[in-house]
Amino acid sequence: MNYMIEALNLIEANKISSTEIGDVLGKTGQIEGVHALNQGMFKAGEVKVVYAINNSNYEVHKQLAEGDGFKDKILFIYNVNCDRAIFGDLVSKYIMLYKRAKAIVVNGKLRDAHTLIKEKYPIWLEDVSPIGCVNHINGPEIDSSLLAEIKEKYDSSIMVCDDSGVVMIPKDKINEKLITKLQFIEFQEDIWFYCVDTLKMSTYDTVCLKKYLEGDLLDKKLLDKLAEFQS
Structure with a gap:
């Protein structure tokens, strides 16, 4: 590649x-x-x-x-x-x-x-x-x-x-790790705005505590990839 x-x-x-x-x-x-x-x-x-x-x-x-x-x-x-x-x-x-x-x-x-x-x-x-x-x-x-x-x-x-x-x-x-992060940075932004705009979560719960990683808000595969990106 x-x-x-x-x-x-x-x-x-x-x-x-x-x-x-x-x-x-x-x-x-x-x-x-x-x-x-x-x-x-x-x-x-x-x-x-x-x-x-x-x-x-x-x-x-x-x-x-x-x-x-x-x-x-x-x-x-x-x-x-x-x-x-x-x-x-x-x-x-x-x-x-x-x-x-x-x-x-x-x-x-x-x-x-x-x-x-x-x-x-x-x-x-x-x-x-x-x-x-x-x-x-x-x-x-x-x-x-x-x-x-x-x-x-x-x-x-x-x-x-x-x-x-x-x-x-x-x-x-400029490597494979960069490609992985680029693929999910936009999705993370979408999730943050969804949490604040639709779920009415605070920015503190969304950005700092990342409560969207808990429970069944997102598909588990996406949760796993988001968790990997944020680690």
């Missing part, structure tokens, strides 16, 4: 949210400080990472021009020492239209916010700014060990992006 494809099929078919993915990962995985630029979007995909460094976007341009494998990937721009907007409308259009990426995630700032919003690009970022990076080399090259660390951590991981932010599933967790 290709666990990457299977996981993405489950996430996309069921629109499993970043919140639910965070639960699957034990309340971990958030890309800190990153939020959606445009509301109401949902993207999930394999990650391809490039970096920006020293308040310059020169390296971003170069990596996009010389690299491949961006199609249908979530492009993560990893920020190294950039407090200005890394790029804006032109590069975003190039990434989405010509490199055919699925979405853009950047742990930094972008510019041309009015156009990025108007075009409804699927972008998640820390902030916007009118002041952009320069387009030439602006300092020392990235340390080779840091670059290797960035690529090892982010390339071929999965990111799930929505209005709550971005959560990353590390590639070492």
